[in-house]
Amino acid sequence: MTFLNAGFQTLRWLWQHPLAAKDRPGAITRWLRWQLGSRILGSSAVVSFVDDTVLLVDPGMAGATGNIYVGLHEFADMAFVLHFLREGDRFLDVGANVGTYTILASGVCGAESLAVEPIPRAFERLCANVRLNDIASRVRLHNVGLAAKPGRLSFTSSLDTANHVVRGEPANGGASIEVPVVTLDELVSDRCPILVKVDAEGFEEEVVSGGSATLANATLQALLFELNEPAAARYGFSNADLTRRFESFGFRRYTYEPFARRLAPEPAGAFEGNGLFLRNADAVQRRLADARPFRVNGRSI
Numbered sequence: 001m002t003f004l005n006a007g008f009q010t011l012r013w014l015w016q017h018p019l020a021a022k023d024r025p026g027a028i029t030r031w032l033r034w035q036l037g038s039r040i041l042g043s044s045a046v047v048s049f050v051d052d053t054v055l056l057v058d059p060g061m062a063g064a065t066g067n068i069y070v071g072l073h074e075f076a077d078m079a080f081v082l083h084f085l086r087e088g089d090r091f092l093d094v095g096a097n098v099g100t101y102t103i104l105a106s107g108v109c110g111a112e113s114l115a116v117e118p119i120p121r122a123f124e125r126l127c128a129n130v131r132l133n134d135i136a137s138r139v140r141l142h143n144v145g146l147a148a149k150p151g152r153l154s155f156t157s158s159l160d161t162a163n164h165v166v167r168g169e170p171a172n173g174g175a176s177i178e179v180p181v182v183t184l185d186e187l188v189s190d191r192c193p194i195l196v197k198v199d200a201e202g203f204e205e206e207v208v209s210g211g212s213a214t215l216a217n218a219t220l221q222a223l224l225f226e227l228n229e230p231a232a233a234r235y236g237f238s239n240a241d242l243t244r245r246f247e248s249f250g251f252r253r254y255t256y257e258p259f260a261r262r263l264a265p266e267p268a269g270a271f272e273g274n275g276l277f278l279r280n281a282d283a284v285q286r287r288l289a290d291a292r293p294f295r296v297n298g299r300s301i
Contacts, residue, residue, distance in 0.1 A: 010031065010069075011028070011031070013066075014027045014028060014031060014069055014070065017070045017075065018075050018076075018258075018259070019070045019071050019072060019075055019296065019297070019299070019301075020069065020070045022299060023297070023299070026297065027069050027070055030068055030069050030297075031068075031069045034065060034068050034069070038059035039059070042059065043058075043059075044056055044057065044058050045057055046132065047067075047068050049067060049100075049103060049107075050071070050072070050082070050103075050104060050107075050108050050294055050295065050296050051107075051108050051294055051295050053103050053104075053107040053108055053133050054129075054132055054133060055067060055068075055098075055100065055103065055129060056098070056125060056128050056129050056132055057098075058125070060160065061098065061160060061161075062160055062161055063097060063098075063100070063160070063161045064097075064098050064100060067100060070297075071296035071297040071299070072296055073100070074274065075258065076255070076256045076257070076258060076274075076276075077197075077224055077256075077274050077276070078100070078101070078104060079256065079258035079301055080222075080224070080256045080258070080276060080288070081101060081104050081105055081109070081195070081197070081224070082104055082108060082109060082291070082294050082301070083258065083261060083287070083288045083291040084195060084222060084284065084287055084288060084291070085104075085105050085109040085111040085194075085195060086109065086110070086111065086287075087109065087110030087111065088110070088111065088112070089105075089109070089111040089112065089193075089194045089195070090111065090112045090113075090114070090188075090191055090192070090193040090194060091105040091106070091111045091112065091113045091114070091193055091194070091195050091196075091197070092113075092114045092116070092184075092187070092188060092193040092195070092196040092197065093105065093113055093114065093115045093116065093197050094116045094146055094184075094196070094197065094198040094199065094200060094207060095116070095117065095197075095198060095199035095200050095201070095226075096115040096116055096117040096122075096126050097117060097122050097125075097126070097161055097199070098122055098125040098126055098129055099115060099117075099125070099126040099129040099130060101197055102115040102126070102129075102130070102135075102139060103129055103130075103133055103135070105195075106130075106133075106135040106138040106139050107133040107135045108294060110138070111138070112138050112139075112140075113135075113138060113139045113140070114139075114140050114142065114187060114188065114193070115130070115139055115140070115141050115142065116142045116144060116145075116146060116187070117141075117142075117143065118143065118144060118145035118155050118163075118179040118181075119155060119157055119163050119177070119179075120143065120157075120177070121157070122163070123141070123143045126141065127141060142182075142187065143179075144179065144180050144181060144182050145165070145179050145180070145181040145182075146181060146182065146183065146184055146187070146198075146200070146206075146207045146210060146211075147165075147181040147182075147183065147203075147206050147207070147209075147210060148183065148206045148207075148209035148210045149183060149210065150180075150181060150182050150183060150186065151180075151181055152178050152179065152180055152181065153165050153166075153178070153179060153181050154166040154176045154177065154178050154179075155176060155177055155178075155179050156175065156176050157175045157176060157177045158175045161199075162201060163201065164200070164201035164202060164203065164231065165200075165201075165203045165206075165235070167234070167235065182210075183210030183211065184196075184207055184208070184210045184211030184214050185210060185211050185212065185213045185214050186210070188214055192214055192217040192219040192220055193214075193219070193220060194219060194220060194221050194222070195220075195221065195222045195223075195224070196214070196220065196222075196223050196224070197223075197224040197225075198223075198224070198225050198226065199226045200226065201226070201228065201231050202228055202230075202231025202232040202233070202234055202235055202237065203235060204225055204226060204227075204232065204237070204242055205232065205235070205237040205241065205242055205245070206235070206237075208242065208245055208246075215246075215249040215251075216249060218279075220279065221278065221279050221280060221283070221284060222276070222277070222278050222279070222284060223246060223251060223275075223276070223277040223278075224274060224275070224276055224277075225242065225246075225274065225275050225277065226274055226275075227239045227242070227243075227273060227274065227275045239275075243275070243277075246277045249279075250279050251277035251278060251279050252265065252277065252278060252281070253265070253266040253275055253276065253277050254266055254276050254277070254278050254281060255276065256276055256288075258301055259301065261288050261289050261291070262285075263278070263281055263284065263285050263288070265281075
């Protein structure tokens with residue numbers, strides 16, 4: 001029954017996804033092919049991603065496999081990265097996991113990436129994806145976490161994309177590991193990025209607390225942050241507090257419509273879901289409009 005429920009939830013997500021909606025039969029076919037093939041082979045597979053890039057995917061990788069079905073799992077955010085970044089830009093990918101955003105930034109756009117992933121298993125896959133796409137010269141890999149100050153923290157290690165900092169005992173008795181952590185400012189001290197993406201499963205406020213100099217730097221134009229209220233609450237944080245912190249540095253929240261290449265201010269109080277924060281929306285909009293098209297599952301965006 002659990003498998004059937006999971007399958008139904010995935011199909012509903014496929015049906016509603018903006019890219020899948022352009023070719024629902026194709027998306028469902030890719031989902032079925034992966035479900036059957038991954039169970040028969042039970043091993044990793046290299047699949048096509050965007051333009052000429054590829055992605056190494058293991059069965060059970062919830063986030064990575066979504067890219068197989070629809071092309072861009074987090075459509076608006078991933079399309080923003082593709083349309084915003086240019087060759088020679090610097091991109092910071094915190095919580096890189098297996099490297100999907102890093103591949104988009106450095107493999108497709110030609111930007112320089114700092115890819116940060118604290119969990120060893122995911123870091124191995126991140127390194128493998130960098131090698132497969134021959135982008136090692138444009139990617140600096142860091143097997144660390146980010147926090148308000150340097151040190152060491154415990155992380156869960158068996159929850160795939162939901163691994164997170166542990167305070168006390170891991171929930172449900174899951175496995176945990178100790179990982180070195182550095183600050184955001186320490187990591188990018190040599191050159192500020194133009195775009196920072198952070199997926200820290202509720203620990204975003206701590207990441208930001210170690211990055212005041214970076215946030216104040218005029219080079220930084222865009223932030224992509226996960227806004228997960230229940231996850232943030234386990235550390236005593238809130239999305240509203242994080243948003244106010246960004247606003248104090250001149251950032252405002254926007255939504256992005258990739259097909260139209262159009263930004264729009266996010267309504268006040270809309271906190272859930274990944275958040276896009278921009279310092280100079282007019283300049284960013286011009287960049288987005290001028291970006292070349294990219295091929296995703298045979299479709300141009």
